[in-house]
Amino acid sequence: MPWSNQSGGGGPWKPSGGGNNPGPWGQGSGSGGGNRNTPPDLEEMLRRSQDRLKQVMPGGGANGIVIGVVALAALVLWLLSGFYTVQPNETGLNMVFGRYTAKTSSGLNYNWPYPIGRVIKLQVTNQKGLDIGFRTRDNRRGSTAQVDVPEESLMLTGDENIADVKFRVIWQIDPIRPEDYAFSIRNPDETVKAVAESVMREIVGRTDIQKILTAERKVIEPAALAATQKVLESYKAGVKILQVQLLSVDPPEQVIASFRDVTAAQQEAERARNEAEAYSKRVVPEARGIAARILQEAEAYKKQTVEDAYGTASRFTQIFEEYSKAPQVTRERMYLETMERVFGSMNKVIMDQNGGSGVVPYLPLNELGRNTPPAQGTRR
Numbered sequence: 001m002p003w004s005n006q007s008g009g010g011g012p013w014k015p016s017g018g019g020n021n022p023g024p025w026g027q028g029s030g031s032g033g034g035n036r037n038t039p040p041d042l043e044e045m046l047r048r049s050q051d052r053l054k055q056v057m058p059g060g061g062a063n064g065i066v067i068g069v070v071a072l073a074a075l076v077l078w079l080l081s082g083f084y085t086v087q088p089n090e091t092g093l094n095m096v097f098g099r100y101t102a103k104t105s106s107g108l109n110y111n112w113p114y115p116i117g118r119v120i121k122l123q124v125t126n127q128k129g130l131d132i133g134f135r136t137r138d139n140r141r142g143s144t145a146q147v148d149v150p151e152e153s154l155m156l157t158g159d160e161n162i163a164d165v166k167f168r169v170i171w172q173i174d175p176i177r178p179e180d181y182a183f184s185i186r187n188p189d190e191t192v193k194a195v196a197e198s199v200m201r202e203i204v205g206r207t208d209i210q211k212i213l214t215a216e217r218k219v220i221e222p223a224a225l226a227a228t229q230k231v232l233e234s235y236k237a238g239v240k241i242l243q244v245q246l247l248s249v250d251p252p253e254q255v256i257a258s259f260r261d262v263t264a265a266q267q268e269a270e271r272a273r274n275e276a277e278a279y280s281k282r283v284v285p286e287a288r289g290i291a292a293r294i295l296q297e298a299e300a301y302k303k304q305t306v307e308d309a310y311g312t313a314s315r316f317t318q319i320f321e322e323y324s325k326a327p328q329v330t331r332e333r334m335y336l337e338t339m340e341r342v343f344g345s346m347n348k349v350i351m352d353q354n355g356g357s358g359v360v361p362y363l364p365l366n367e368l369g370r371n372t373p374p375a376q377g378t379r380r
Helices: 042-056 061-080 178-183 188-205 209-213 217-235 253-325 327-343 365-370
Strands: 083-086 090-096 099-104 107-110 117-123 128-132 134-138 144-148 154-156 162-173 239-250
Touching (some): 090 178, 128 188, 154 188, 188 217, 188 239, 209 217, 209 253
Antiparallel strands (some): 090 117, 128 162, 162 239
16 A cells, blocks of 8 residues: 555655654554554544633533624624615725725715725715816915915017916816726825826927917816816826816016006017908998999990980881881971970960061060970970
8 A cells, every 4th residue: 555654665644763653643552552554533623612611611512603694693783784875976985905896986885894895985976176276275364365386387488588377277087087096096185186297398398478468368267177088097006187267367566567568569469460461351342332332333325325225226217117118208207306305395476477577576585585485305
């Protein structure tokens, strides 16, 4: 057999040679010189264990049952203590033996109780504000005062000037990956502040101070928000930037009066430029409208003149055709129409040549001229 303790070999547990072989259970082979390969009696071992337990807990088996029930109840209560509630504005992170296992939403949830399990609750919907370049402190009178922090607010611009920039960053825990917020960064407030200040210094460092003070202020806020969010995502910070508010951008206090004069002059120049552009936009369309009207009137006059000429020529042709048919009648009609047109608006005195040769006619010329009737239109 492989475990036999033959002479010349000590088996797998102890080398051969004088002494007892303890065997695989650490017991000796006995002093009687019996079979050293016999395994220990398990029933005997259990009986001895029960005897020792009775010695520790005097009172018999009834006390053992009570203690077992108490231990079971304690175990049940310990397991029930693993239930926890997550508020609507929170997200729970389950930990088992210090390792992140799952994310839980609002409501009643369960995780292993302490010390096996632990729950971290994060308020993912609460917004936090971070002031950079200044601090707001309460006075003794109950009001608040703004305290400048020059080491944060003073920044170098692209044209090597200094600008005093104060802004606020509004952020919250990213509800999609709150575990990054809990485990990836040690101090979230300081991290967001350092990243936002670094991004703002980079943007200001690429821009001239005049643009920062005037037109570029509306562009800086979205650019700073996007750049800050990108850097924090690369860090896996679990932070979501909601807004970057540029509160004030001013030159240093020593030269602020001169910069204000320059800004006022630039604004005045911008206003004059806008007024000139507005005047140009108003005058040019008016001139174009007048030119278009003149062209249309000239075109209309051209068409009218041509049509009148065509009408006159057509009338002459028709009269000539009628004249060719009856020349005498046409001449007489033309004569009568001409006389009517000439003498129609004049005072006329008709004298009978056969009225008597010895009578001197009396003509009241003054009264005739005074009572001259208005001219009448030509009858055709």
